[in-house]
Structure formats: C-alpha cells, structure tokens
Amino acid sequence: MQHSNASNNGSFLIVKQITKTFGDLVALNDVSLSVNEGEFVCLLGPSGCGKTTLLRIIAGLEQQNVGQIFQAGQDISRLPPRQRDFGIVFQSYALFPNLTAAENIAYGLENRKVSKDQIKSRVKELLELIGLPEVGEKYPAQLSGGQQQRIALARALAPSPGLLLLDEPLSALDARVRISLRIEIKHLQHRLGVTTVFVTHDQEEALVMADRIVVMDQGTIEQVGTAEQIYSTPASPFVANFVGMMNFIPAKTTDKPETVQIDSLKLLCDPPEDIGPNQPVTVAIRPEDVHITPDAGQTQNTLGVTVLEIEFLGSFYRLTCGLEDTRQDQLLIEVSSHLMEQLSIEVGNKMFVNLSPDNIRVYPGLSATNL
Amino acid sequence: MEYSPDSTLELQNIKKKRVRQKLGLEDYLRRFLFVLIGISLFIFLIYPIYVSLVRSFENEMGEFVGLANYVNYFSSSTTSASLSHSMYISAMSMVITVVLAFIYAYGLSRITIPGKNILRGIAFLPIFMPSLVQALALIYIFGNNGIFTRLTGINIHIYGPTGIILSEVYYAFPHAFIIIVAALALADARLYEAAESLRTKGSRMFTTITLAGARYGLLSACFVVFTLAITDFGAPKVIGGNYDVLATDIYNQVIGQQNFEMGATISTLLLLPALIAFVLDRLVQRRQVAMISTGINPMEPKPHQPIVQWGVFSFMILMAIFIISIYVVVVIGAFTQYWPYDLSFTLRNFTFYVAGTQHRGGAFVVLWNSIQMAFWTALIGTSLIFFSAYLIDKTRRLNTTRSILYLLSITSLAIPGMVLGLAYIFTFNNPANPLNFLYGTMAILVISTIVHYYTVPFLTATTSIKQIDPEFEAISESMNTPFYRTFMRVIVPVSLPAIISVASYLFLNAMVTLSVVVFLFVPGNELASLSVMLLDDAGETAQAMAMSLLIIVVGLLSRGLFSLLTRGIERRSQAWTQR
Numbered sequence: 001m002q003h004s005n006a007s008n009n010g011s012f013l014i015v016k017q018i019t020k021t022f023g024d025l026v027a028l029n030d031v032s033l034s035v036n037e038g039e040f041v042c043l044l045g046p047s048g049c050g051k052t053t054l055l056r057i058i059a060g061l062e063q064q065n066v067g068q069i070f071q072a073g074q075d076i077s078r079l080p081p082r083q084r085d086f087g088i089v090f091q092s093y094a095l096f097p098n099l100t101a102a103e104n105i106a107y108g109l110e111n112r113k114v115s116k117d118q119i120k121s122r123v124k125e126l127l128e129l130i131g132l133p134e135v136g137e138k139y140p141a142q143l144s145g146g147q148q149q150r151i152a153l154a155r156a157l158a159p160s161p162g163l164l165l166l167d168e169p170l171s172a173l174d175a176r177v178r179i180s181l182r183i184e185i186k187h188l189q190h191r192l193g194v195t196t197v198f199v200t201h202d203q204e205e206a207l208v209m210a211d212r213i214v215v216m217d218q219g220t221i222e223q224v225g226t227a228e229q230i231y232s233t234p235a236s237p238f239v240a241n242f243v244g245m246m247n248f249i250p251a252k253t254t255d256k257p258e259t260v261q262i263d264s265l266k267l268l269c270d271p272p273e274d275i276g277p278n279q280p281v282t283v284a285i286r287p288e289d290v291h292i293t294p295d296a297g298q299t300q301n302t303l304g305v306t307v308l309e310i311e312f313l314g315s316f317y318r319l320t321c322g323l324e325d326t327r328q329d330q331l332l333i334e335v336s337s338h339l340m341e342q343l344s345i346e347v348g349n350k351m352f353v354n355l356s357p358d359n360i361r362v363y364p365g366l367s368a369t370n371l
Numbered sequence: 372m373e374y375s376p377d378s379t380l381e382l383q384n385i386k387k388k389r390v391r392q393k394l395g396l397e398d399y400l401r402r403f404l405f406v407l408i409g410i411s412l413f414i415f416l417i418y419p420i421y422v423s424l425v426r427s428f429e430n431e432m433g434e435f436v437g438l439a440n441y442v443n444y445f446s447s448s449t450t451s452a453s454l455s456h457s458m459y460i461s462a463m464s465m466v467i468t469v470v471l472a473f474i475y476a477y478g479l480s481r482i483t484i485p486g487k488n489i490l491r492g493i494a495f496l497p498i499f500m501p502s503l504v505q506a507l508a509l510i511y512i513f514g515n516n517g518i519f520t521r522l523t524g525i526n527i528h529i530y531g532p533t534g535i536i537l538s539e540v541y542y543a544f545p546h547a548f549i550i551i552v553a554a555l556a557l558a559d560a561r562l563y564e565a566a567e568s569l570r571t572k573g574s575r576m577f578t579t580i581t582l583a584g585a586r587y588g589l590l591s592a593c594f595v596v597f598t599l600a601i602t603d604f605g606a607p608k609v610i611g612g613n614y615d616v617l618a619t620d621i622y623n624q625v626i627g628q629q630n631f632e633m634g635a636t637i638s639t640l641l642l643l644p645a646l647i648a649f650v651l652d653r654l655v656q657r658r659q660v661a662m663i664s665t666g667i668n669p670m671e672p673k674p675h676q677p678i679v680q681w682g683v684f685s686f687m688i689l690m691a692i693f694i695i696s697i698y699v700v701v702v703i704g705a706f707t708q709y710w711p712y713d714l715s716f717t718l719r720n721f722t723f724y725v726a727g728t729q730h731r732g733g734a735f736v737v738l739w740n741s742i743q744m745a746f747w748t749a750l751i752g753t754s755l756i757f758f759s760a761y762l763i764d765k766t767r768r769l770n771t772t773r774s775i776l777y778l779l780s781i782t783s784l785a786i787p788g789m790v791l792g793l794a795y796i797f798t799f800n801n802p803a804n805p806l807n808f809l810y811g812t813m814a815i816l817v818i819s820t821i822v823h824y825y826t827v828p829f830l831t832a833t834t835s836i837k838q839i840d841p842e843f844e845a846i847s848e849s850m851n852t853p854f855y856r857t858f859m860r861v862i863v864p865v866s867l868p869a870i871i872s873v874a875s876y877l878f879l880n881a882m883v884t885l886s887v888v889v890f891l892f893v894p895g896n897e898l899a900s901l902s903v904m905l906l907d908d909a910g911e912t913a914q915a916m917a918m919s920l921l922i923i924v925v926g927l928l929s930r931g932l933f934s935l936l937t938r939g940i941e942r943r944s945q946a947w948t949q950r
Contacts, residue, residue: 021386061767061845065388080395081848088849094842097947098864108850139947159850 011070012037012195013058013163018067020053020219027053028064029219035212038193040186042206045216046242051199054216055165058197060084072162086163087156091171093148095140101151102127102136108159126154129188146177153185157192164189164196170205182209203243207231215239237363240284247290249283249329250366260362262329267355268301271362282363287318287332289359294343296352305331307349319345321353397853401762405772408759412779414806415822419794420642420786426635426797440636453620454640457601460532460616461644464539464600469592471540472547473585475690478683480555481581483674493691496698498545499926501883501900503605504919506538507907508700510610511710511916513537518700518711530612538606541697543599544690547592554588555581560668573676587655594652598645602787604886605900609907617641618789618886625793625890635797638790649785701923704916720917734899734914738921741899744816745881745929752821752828753874760832761862765844765854784826788886791823796890811893823887824880828873835869836862865947867940875933882926899925 011034020028028050035041043051056062058069060081068077076084087108095104105123114122127133130150140148149169156164169185170178186209189196200206206213207227215222215230215238223235234240237248251260251267255277260267262283271281296302305321308330317340319333333353335345345351394402430436445451475494479487497505512519513529520526527533558581566576582589604618611619617637625634674680705721707714721734763776783791799810809815839862847857863870885900892901899922906915 019385024386059845059849060392061848063392063768064390065385066390068390077390078393080392080398081845082395082397082851083393084849086849088845090842090845092840092842094840094846096843096861096865098861098944108852111850111852111856141947155846156849161849 010037011035012039012072013197014068014070015054015058016068016070018054018057018064018069020050020057020062020064026219028057031067031216031219031221033214033221033224035195035197037195040189040196040198040209040211042210042213043197043199043216044203044206044210044213044243045201045222047201048218049216050219051201051216052167055167055197055199058163059086059088059165085161086165087159087161088165089149089152089156089167089169091168093140093145093152093172095148095152095155097140100137100139101132101143104140104151105154105158107155112159122158126158129157130154131184144177145173146181149173149181150184153188157194162195164194166196166198168199168201170200171202178205185209207243213243215242217242234284234361237282237284240361240363245287245332246284247287247331249323249331251281251283251362253277253279253281258357262323265303265323267360268357269360269362270357272364275362275364279364280366282366284361284363285355285359287334289356290331290333291354291356292319292333292335292339292343292345293352293354297354301355301357302352303355305351305353307345307347307351310345310347317345321351324350401766401854402769404759404762405766405769405776408762408776409772409779412776415818416779416783416786416791416825419791419798422797423635423638423790423794426632427639429632431630431632440632441640444633444636444640453615453617453637456532456614457617457641458644460535460539460607461597461600463532463536464543465593465597467536468540468543468547468596469551469589471690472544472592473551473589474683475544475687476548476551476555477581478687480552481670481672481675482680482683483672484680484684484687490687490691493694494548495545496694497541498879499883499923499930500542500697500701501605501885501903501919501922502538502542502603503609503885503900503904503907504701504922505541505697506534506606506608506610507903507912507915507919508697508704509534509537509541510912511700511704512696516711521711530610531614534610534612535607535614535616538610539596539600539603541694542603542606543596544694546599547596550592550595551585551588554585554591556669557588558584558670560670563670587658590655591652594648594655598648598652598787601644601648602641602789602886604789604889605904608904618787621789621793622889625796631797634793638787638793641787642785642790645787645790646785653781698923701916701919704913705920706917707913710913710916720913721921734902734918734921737897737902737918738899738925740813740896741882741922742925744813744820744898745878747813747817748820748824748881749874749878751817752824752877753870755821756825756828756873757832757863757866757870758858760829761836761858764833764836765841765862767844780829781826783822783824786823788823788884789889791819792887792890795819811896813896815891816888816896816898817881819887819891820881820884821877823884824877828876831869831873831876832866835866839865864944867944868937871933871937871940875930878929878933879926882922882929 013035015031015033018028018031019026031050031054043054045051053062057064060076060079064077068075070076071085095101096107099107102123105126106119109119109122123136124133127136130153132147132150135143135147135151140151143151153169166185170181173181182205198206198209207230210227212224212226213230214224217238223230223239230239230243234243234246237246240246241248249262251262253271253275254261254266257273258268258270260269260271260281260283267283269283275281296304304324306324307319308322309320311318311320316337317335319335321331321333323329323331331353343351427440428435428437430439443450475490478484479491484490509529511517513527513534514520515526517529529537562580562584563576566580571579601616602618604622607614607616607619608622615623617640621634621637621641624630624637675683703714704710706716706718708717708719759776759780763773763780766773795815798804799806799815801807809818843857843861844854847854883900885904888898888901889904892898897905899918903915903918903922906912906918
C-alpha cells in the first residue's frame, strides 16, 4: 500500500494528471480532480467529453495512459477493479434478469463470508432504504424502470463500498421518474454519506444533485465549483453556454479598463485585467439578466433593440431582439408573462434594454455565438 | 483533443504509455484458459492442416518434391477431371438451390398462402439425412430400376452429374432457405409504404427493395451452398458413378490406391475453393450486419397478383412433395424385401450382418455407436464452445489474443470434412505423435466432429453472449465476484436457449456426418452414417435404407427432445422476460 503526500489534504479521492487516448483520440488530457469524503460530485459535459471515460478509469475498467488515482490515501492506479473499493450503477441498470430483486442485491454479499441471516437482513434493510420493501421476490422485468434503477443502486450499496460511481443512471428513465429519483438519490447519498461521483450530460440534474460540479469538454476540465458558482460565474464561454443559456456579443477592449466597445457602442463592465487595450473579447449576459424597458430611462449601458421573434414558454416569454447599434448581433431576452402583458410587446416593436455591469461577463477572444 | 503541431511528439509518447494494472488471480486464470484454447485449436485444427499441406509437397518416401504432385494431377485430363467436375456440380447446385430456396422463402415470408407452418417444417426435413441417403433414394426413384424409370420408361441417367446436383440441391436447400428467410426478414415495411406512396410499380419494388435488400443474404446463401456441394462426399460417392469429384477422388486415392500424397494434393485443391468461398462469405456478412438497423417494422405477408400467388404456391407444393417423397422412399425401402420388385413388408433389414459391419447386434449396435458419439460431441462441444465464446467476448483488453482466437474459432468452417479427416490420419496415425493413442478411438471421432462443426455453434454462442448487457462483467468485478461464478449463475441461465440450440446442432450433425469420419473409423466403432455407405458398397441397399431410417428417426427424436427442453426453459424463464 502506497501512501502519498496528496492524501494528506483530506481528499478521499484524488485524480492526478490523467491522460487517456483511444488511438488518435485524446479522451482525457491531463485531468486532475479531488473529491472530499462524503461529497457528491457530478461530472457534467456533452457526449464525448471524456466524463464516462474518467469514471471508468476511477473504477479501473479502463486504464489511463498516464496519471495516478488515490482513494482513501491508497494509490489505486494499478489495481484491477476487483481490488478497488467501489459500487457502480449503469444507465442500463444491468440487473441480472434471472435473479430476483433480493437475489440481485445479495449478489455481492454472497462471496464475502457473510452468513445467510446477515445477508437476508442486509437485503431487507436496503429494500427499505430505497423505499421498495415489497419487491424482493420480483424479477427485474416485472419492475418499472425507476424501481429497477433503485434495485441497481441497492445492489451497488450492499457491500458498503467506500465510493459510489453512477454512470448516467437516470438517462434511460421517463422525465417524471427522473425528476423524483434524482431527489431520492441525493437524499440517500446524504444519509449514507458515501462519496459519490455521478456522470451526466443533463445540466439540470447536475445543478440539482451535486455538491460540486465538474464541467468537462473535449477531455479537459473547464470548471469545478458549486452549482451557484458555475451558473453565475462560468469560467469559459463553453461553461456559460452548456449550463443555462447565454448571449454572446463580440466586442473590443478600449483604453479605459472598465469599458468595452461593441461597434459604435460603449459598454460599462468589468473585463479581466490581463487583457490589454484594443483586444477582441466576447461579452456574455444571461437572457434573464437583460432588462427590457419601453424608453431609455438611463443612458448608461442601455441599448436600442427591435423585437424580431416572440416564443411563449409557459411561465415566461423568450424574445429574440436585434441590436440597433450593431450590424447583426442578436440578443435573447427572457421576460415574465406579467411584464410582457404590462408592456404589451409585439414583433416589430422598438424597445430599450439595460445590461447591468454586474451581470456582464467578458471572455478574451472571439467565441462562437451560436446559441 | 486539439493538439498544436509541436505537441504531436508528446502525444505520440503518451499514446505509447499505459499504466499497467497489476494482474489478479483471475487475470492469470483467464490467460491460462486462453492459452489452453489456443493450443487446442492449434493441435486439432491448424497443425493437422499444415501436416497435410506439407504432405502434398512430398513423395511416398517423405522427400520434398515441390509441386510434382500437383503437376502430376494436372498432367492429364483423366486425373484432373475431378476439379472441373467439382466446380461444375457446385456451381449448378448453387444456382438451382438459391433460386428454389428464394422462391420458397419469399412465398413463406411475403405472400399470403395457407399451410405455412407445415411448409416451413418440410423445408427443414433434409437436414436430418446424411447426405448420401437422398442419393440412395434418388436411385430408388430415378435409377435404371427406379420406380419413376419403370413407370414412365424415361431414364434421366441419374448416375453422374445429374444425380449429384439433384442430391446437393436437396441437401443444401434448408441451409440456403434459413439464410434467405433471415435476409427477407430484414426488410422494413416502411420502405414499401414509402414506395407505394410514390406509386412505384410492384415489379420495380421487387427489384429495388426486395432483391436489393436481400442481396447479401442471397450472396451468402450462394457461398454456403457452393461450399456444401463442393465438400460433400456422401452423395457423389453413392450416385456419382464414374463421375469423379474432388471429395470422391481423395477417397479413392487414399482408400483405394493408398496414395496418400496424391490424396493430400487433391485435398489441398479442395481446400482452396472452400477457403475462398469462406473469405467471400465473411466479407458479405460484414456488409449484411451493417445493414441491420434496430427498430425494423417487420413486413407482413400480403396477397400478390393471382398469377404470382398461384405460381409460387404450386411451386412450394411441388418442392414439398419432392422433399417428402425422398422420406417416403426411405421408409418403404427400409421395410421391404427388394425394391422395386418385391415390396412385401419385412423387418429383416434391421438385423443386418454383412462385411464391413462386424457386429452381430445388427443395426442397433452401430446406431448406438453413433448416438454415443453424437452425445459426447454435443455435451463436450457445447460446453467448450460456449465457454470459450464467453471468454473471448467478455474479457477486457488482451485484444490481439482475443481476435486471434476468434479467427481460429471461425476458421474451421473453411476446412472441408474430407480434408480435416485426412489431415487427422497424417497427424494422429503417426507413432511419433504423443497423441497417437487417440487414433482409432471414439475420442478422436468426437474431437474431429467438434472441430469440424465448431464455427456455427461458436458464432451462435457469440451472438447470444453479445446480447447480454456488457456491464454484467463490470458489476461482478466491482463486487469482486469471480467470473466463473457470474458465468454459471447468470450467463448460462440467460443463454440456455442458445446453448440448447448449439447442442442440438452438434448432436444432429454428429449423427449425419460422413466426410470427417470416413477416414477415422476403425472396425468396431463404425458409425451409422458410415455403415450406410459400407452397406451400399456391399450392395445391401435395403439394409442401407434401414440404417438411414434409424438415423433420421434418432435425429427427429433428438430435435423433438431439444425443442421440448427449450419450451420447458422458456416457461420457467417467463417471469424474467415478461411483465
């Protein structure tokens, strides 16, 4: 057993500079991450970003080209999966179809010198924990998708692993079941205090469930933070765009450090200090942070727009507006139904929008503005 | 993912590296089993073929003579006739069988006709016969003293290519039929609906959708029939007369003239076309797999124009009558005194005692040999094949080893039975070989039969194993459950229908095989299919018919037993598969 310095900082799971290639494809590029004991961490990213590969490397089901993994202070980088300490749940449930729910849960206990009575009571305990005390004798095919996934979770938890790995466990379920199950899993995890790594491509799932979110793209980690941090201060245009919606407008820094210029228009904001004057930048603001008004009350950061399109989305409307002072840029704005009625906005209306400097983020370089 | 050019070198370095996991006990066990599988396939498949190949470049003194044997074979048209004969009868059988099987399959899967279940069942009947039995029956019908010849006065000269082709068509028909039915089932009804909405003519739909969709299946059927026909020994032996084909030529050289080197040479010539057909078939099947998409809307049979409807239906009836009449002839032949002169009932044929079959117990002793052989083949073969298919498919990493073993496992399909049988003599009848003790035993008959029929069960098992959730292994590993436990507890129960179909396939083929074992039997362990040939050689055709009937009955009984088993298992497993 190898103890490393890295274990001293209190992290339960440490991923150190992992690189993984599949042929010419670099699936993970120098990825490092640490997870605290009892923490619920989501790996979030689009398909192909490397999140599942990272999970499988943590489990030992894939082998990294370079890098180390420590769990509970032990270097597990070279251990085969059997010698690691984790439980895993897959999107497909992977329940053994010829075994009952109870037999599935007991499966991992049976080869561990545990007495039959102990197994029985552990299975009963787990069935109650997942809220399905009645289904022990049923076969997986006789259960609903949500029930099957809960059995799979109970099976993974049965041997009391130190680490729980969940690979898109909710993706195969109906929308409604998905929403109720994510709360349930979150509560269960909290109760048991088991360190959990959860892979998902669903940003809402990540925001609701995770203590911390790890946003990944193209084999690298873009940002690590709490849901609030990720949403309110996205570290890159990719994160901004992947978690929630974002307007991107190409701009340029000016001689003044707190001002950027969009064509003829000057905008007060807070660009990062390391960007020099006259550099291309991208200005970003969330649709719900754009305030629409019928007339230009203040002059600071107020732009004239034309309403081009109106989408009704239930509790709110989303407007697509053209910026008047620039050639082609468009702005998405979310407006509550109430305000919409009050201002009686229609397509073709000329309005004004106010962009508060606090809500504007500026990224170096020109990013693609496809939303 | 995006690397700047100067980091390409670094990427190259990283790609070469890999953090190697330590090997657990189980990894060593898996490696050991892989070595075992590899060695077995080498000893019983690759090495004998190699020995036989080498033999074809030697003279009877064992000296290397280069291509002399081949030059010798091709030197005169009398010796080299068997190659062109083989090509001719195989090509003819291929075209005829595939056309007939296509019409039959089309009728069953696309046209509304009555009696489909019966017609489908009849199409499979030929697989219960050793390939020489239909040849015997054809002689009873069309031979010089055949019933048809005597009744109509028309002699179609059945001895020779006509008889061989007719026999091969009969023999290969079910095989082509299965492949084409599967290919037709791939068609998506939505294609036809789209075509109809575009007002496409029926004939155009047939060529652009039906034929185009089934083209890989048809090609595959062609290769399979060609291979079956060119490698078949039984039918040409019985009905070929003086018309030598490669398979009978090998037999004559080895058994008749004791010219083993020429046998090896011709055997290589037989191996080549079989190998080519095998490679082409693999290529075609890869394309076919690429065409399979999930979520096909199956095509329901529907009424066609009356002329098509009635044409196809009456063809199918004729085909069914042809298939059944062979059966009828075998039954009558087995129970009558002397076809066709004395058709009075007798059981005498079942208590035969002739040269070549040394047993006083008559037909049943020989039959019992066959049943034992088939039983061991099915039992040992199924276990080995299924377990090795599981290991090869469900092991992480070791990709090169696994693909080599996979390739070895499917290679046996390319080796004709005669070639394998002869190669076994060269290899195991050699006192210097430590496995020499196997020669002349039941064991070598079982081994050669398993090896000969290895590929199809292996592919069946692999397909079935691939359908099992790939994460079962990961789950077991996360729980530190040994793989053999998951194999026994989950994989085997879930795969039982496939396992039974593998066992059934092996049993049936072991009952009817002739070409593999014709060189390997020794007096005392004759098999039933072999004694049919020996009895026919001795002129005891009525007894040959009796023996044939027993083989067929055992085959049918075994099939019935296996399907009862399957049904029982399905009933038991209903809870897992249904809500």
